Amino acid sequence: MTxxxxxxxxxxxxxxxxxTATLGSLYFSEFMKYEPCTLCWYxxxxMYPFVLLLGIAMLRKDYTIAVYTLPLASIGACFSMYHxxxxxxxxxxxAGASCGRVPCTGDYINWFGFITIPxxxxxxxxxxxxxxxxxxxxGAFKA
Known part of the structure; x- marks a missing residue:
């Protein structure tokens, strides 16, 4: 493979x-009526801009988008790990993790005892x- x-x-x-992540979060909030907490919003x-940015980059074969997606995804992973x-x-x-109207400690789903939305x-x-x-x-910059 080249x-x-x-x-x-x-x-x-x-x-x-x-x-998939964007559609999943919209499914949980719009169809299942799970209200997102503050950390979920962050x-x-x-995550949401990745759909548009990566989609355009994919169509244009613009691999330099990774320069932007890597740090943003890393920041998002930190929010998710903390959550x-x-x-x-x-x-x-x-320690009182109520970060708004909806507590960040609540887990709407808990599949297999460890799979939650965060x-x-x-x-x-x-x-x-x-x-x-x-x-x-x-070598995204070789092209």
Missing amino acids: TEKKLEYALFTAWATSL QRIL YALQKIPALSE FLALIAFIVVAVTSGFILRK
């Missing part, structure tokens, strides 16, 4: 992940960051 094809697949993977602010820690570490959740967001941010790092490592 390097160009690998870069295309990586960019598509990042875009598809951001699209994560959305960082997930608030939900799962009792010492943090007891965990899903964390996985999405990690995938975008890893694919962005791969694109940068494989």
